[in-house]
Each structure stands twice: as structure tokens, then as C-alpha cells.
Amino acid sequence: MVTLKNLAEQLNVSVSTVSKALSNSDEISKETIIRVKDLAKGLNYQPNRVALSLKNNQTKTIGVIIPNILNRFFAKALNGIEKEAAKLGYSIITCMSNEQLVKERESISILSNGSVDGFILAVSEETLITKTSNHLQEIIVKGIPLIMFDRNLTDVDCSKVIIDDFKAAFEATSLLLKNNRKQIVFISTINDLNVGVLRRNGYDNAIFKQSSLELKPKHLFISKEDDYQSIIKSFLQENPSIDAILAADNITGTIAVNIARSLNYNIPKELSIIGFADELVSNLSVPRLTYINQNAETIGKNALRAMVENINNKDSKIEFSTLKVPVEIIHKETT
Numbered sequence: 001m002v003t004l005k006n007l008a009e010q011l012n013v014s015v016s017t018v019s020k021a022l023s024n025s026d027e028i029s030k031e032t033i034i035r036v037k038d039l040a041k042g043l044n045y046q047p048n049r050v051a052l053s054l055k056n057n058q059t060k061t062i063g064v065i066i067p068n069i070l071n072r073f074f075a076k077a078l079n080g081i082e083k084e085a086a087k088l089g090y091s092i093i094t095c096m097s098n099e100q101l102v103k104e105r106e107s108i109s110i111l112s113n114g115s116v117d118g119f120i121l122a123v124s125e126e127t128l129i130t131k132t133s134n135h136l137q138e139i140i141v142k143g144i145p146l147i148m149f150d151r152n153l154t155d156v157d158c159s160k161v162i163i164d165d166f167k168a169a170f171e172a173t174s175l176l177l178k179n180n181r182k183q184i185v186f187i188s189t190i191n192d193l194n195v196g197v198l199r200r201n202g203y204d205n206a207i208f209k210q211s212s213l214e215l216k217p218k219h220l221f222i223s224k225e226d227d228y229q230s231i232i233k234s235f236l237q238e239n240p241s242i243d244a245i246l247a248a249d250n251i252t253g254t255i256a257v258n259i260a261r262s263l264n265y266n267i268p269k270e271l272s273i274i275g276f277a278d279e280l281v282s283n284l285s286v287p288r289l290t291y292i293n294q295n296a297e298t299i300g301k302n303a304l305r306a307m308v309e310n311i312n313n314k315d316s317k318i319e320f321s322t323l324k325v326p327v328e329i330i331h332k333e334t335t
Contacts, residue, residue, distance in 0.1 A: 002045045011035060061091045062307055063116035065107050067099050067124050067151070072250055072278060073296045074122060077149060080300025081120060088308055097124040105135045117311045118145030120303050123153060128193050131155075145310035149303040151195060159310065160322045161303040165195045168292050168327050169202030172246055172274045175329065177210055181244035181272055185218040187232065187256065188248035199248045199276070218242075228252060233259045247275035257285035257334055273334040287333030299325050 008015045013032070021028045021036035028036075039045075064081055066074040078094060085092050093116060095107035104124045111119070119139065127133075133153050140146055146158040169186075176184050186203045190196035204217045220235050222228055232255055236242060247253030253275020257267065265271045267287055275281075277291035302323055310318055 002043045061116045063111040063119045064092050064094045065121045076296035077300035080297035081304045084301040084304040099125040101126040118307050120147045122150045147303050147307045159306050159320045163327050164324045165198035166202040169199040170206045173203045173206035176244040183241045184244040186246050187220045187252045189222045190249050191221045244272040250277040253289050254285040290332045290335040293330050
């Protein structure tokens with residue numbers, strides 16, 4: 001392994017000069033900085049991160065805990081976090097809770113021993129349902145920065161990066177109503193989660209605002225263990241008056257399109273469908289699904305920036321904030 005001492009000996013300068021040159025110190029001439037960096041690059045010099053963390057009282061590493069890496073939203077958010085971390089000189093350690101409170105606790109316990117400078121977290125389904133926050137309060141008491149994104153607990157004092165789920169569902173439902181849809185069903189596999197509840201409430205609120213039309217909310221809640229296709233197919237067959245669907249998650253919207261096509265619905269003439277999804281998911285259905293773009297990568301990037309700001313101001317009093325990343329309805333072929 002190449003060390004600072006090796007570089008100093010080859011350049012016939014002091015170790016201190018090499019260290020300062022690699023840090024772009026104003027005390028060192030530009031010519032010397034170039035010489036040092038060229039040699040360091042040529043010899044593939046890598047700084048000792050442990051030594052740097054002891055010196056700076058920082059690991060330059062952030063712990064990221066997500067519920068499920070197979071979920072496209074979290075995978076894209078993680079991609080945004082990693083890209084921004086690399087840009088700002090940080091590394092990340094990623095853990096998955098697999099929707100379990102015990103795994104979330106274990107990940108925090110393992111990493112809060114000095115391995116990371118802070119945590120970026122989307123809480124697990126079990127954490128949300130049980131409203132358990134003591135493990136999160138503990139790291140806050142220890143002075144370890146915490147940023148929540150997407151799924152979050154309102155009683156935990158930390159900064160959060162989210163979308164306005166209520167508003168997104170309200171606007172999507174209002175759009176369907178403006179297009180003269182009168183029998184709109186809300187389909188969800190995430191009604192146990194706070195984001196699912198907010199989306200349902202946004203849908204309900206939009207329907208109730210059209211009370212002059214005597215419309216009533218229609219819900220189809222599906223358990224994650226259920227056969228999505230069979231349930232949606234049976235629902236459409238039993239409710240032929242349904243003329244629009246708002247899907248609260250990134251799976252059932254696409255399934256609904258394909259099922260409706262198999263039942264010979266004319267889409268969007270007879271049935272309009274909007275889902276919370278992205279371009280790739282939209283392309284999995286024929287016709288392509290109109291979707292609410294949650295801007296997952298932007299959420300991830302903003303969560304990372306908020307974390308770095310917290311780390312850099314760790315000794316100052318931080319005013320916690322909730323950043324709502326804008327979303328937009330991307331019109332495809334189902335509206």
C-alpha cells in the first residue's frame with residue numbers, strides 16, 4: 001500500500017507538504033500540488049479512511065436503510081442517494097429492513113457504533129403499523145443525524161424529504177372527474193402505510209368535493225399476500241360501471257391495464273387508469289399507463305444533501321424541515 005511517506009520520499013518533500021497538497025492547501029504552490037497529485041494518481045494512492053475519520057471526527061460514510069431493494073421506488077431513491085454521495089465525497093452503507101422492525105433496529109445498532117456519520121431512512125412497514133420510534137429517538141439523543149424520506153413517523157424530530165401524497169392523489173382524481181369519469185375506484189396494496197392512507201384521503205377528498213354529482217368513494221384494498229390479478233379481474237367483472245381507476249402503488253396500475261384489456265375494455269374511452277409509477281413500469285402495460293411520477297431519484301438526492309448539511313452543522317442547532325418534492329402526472333395512453 002502506498003503511503004504519504006512513500007510519496008514524500010519520491011518527491012523529496014515532507015509528509016506534511018504531501019498531505020497539504022492533496023487537500024489543496026493555500027500554503028502549497030500550484031506546481032507542487034500538481035506534482036503530488038500526479039504521482040499519487042500514478043501510484044494509485046488511496047487515503048487511509050480510518051485515519052482521516054479519527055482526525056476529522058467523521059467517517060464520510062452515511063448509513064442508508066430502506067424497506068425493500070426490489071421496490072423500484074426505493075431502488076431509484078437509493079440510486080439518487082449514491083450519486084449525490086459520490087459527488088460530495090461520501091460513501092454509503094446500505095441495509096435492508098425487509099419491512100421488519102427488528103431488522104431496522106439491528107441495522108441501526110450495528111452502524112451507530114461510529115461506522116457512519118448519520119442515517120437516511122425509509123421506515124419499515126412494521127415500524128409504521130406499530131408506530132414504534134424508540135430506536136430512532138435513541139440515535140437522535142446520541143447526536144447522530146437522521147433524515148427520513150418517503151415513509152416517516154411524524155413524532156420523530158428530524159428533517160424529512162417526501163412528496164405531497166394527499167395532493168398528488170387529489171389532483172389525479174380531480175383530473176379524472178374533469179374528464180367526466182363518475183365511477184372511479186381507488187385500488188391500493190399499501191393502505192396500512194401512511195403514504196397509502198394519505199393517497200386514499202386525497203382521492204376521497206376529491207370525490208367529496210364533487211358532492212353535487214352525488215358521487216361516492218369506491219375502494220379496493222388488496223393484501224400483499226393476495227392474488228392481485230384475480231382480485232382486480234373479479235372486481236371489474238362485478239362492477240361493469242367502473243370507468244376509471246386510481247392505483248396507489250406501482251404495481252396494480254399496470255396489472256389493471258392488462259386485465260382490462262383482456263376483458264375487452266376500450267382504454268381510455270371506456271376506462272381511464274392512473275397509477276403511482278415511473279416510465280419503466282408504464283411501458284410494461286399495453287396501452288402504456290398514465291402515471292404520477294414521484295421523482296424518486298430527486299428525493300434521494302435531496303435526502304443526501306440534507307444529511308450532509310446536518311453533518312456539517314452537527315454542533316449547531318438545526319431547524320428541522322420537511323421538503324416536499326414536486327410530482328407531475330405523465331400522460332400516456334390510459335387517459
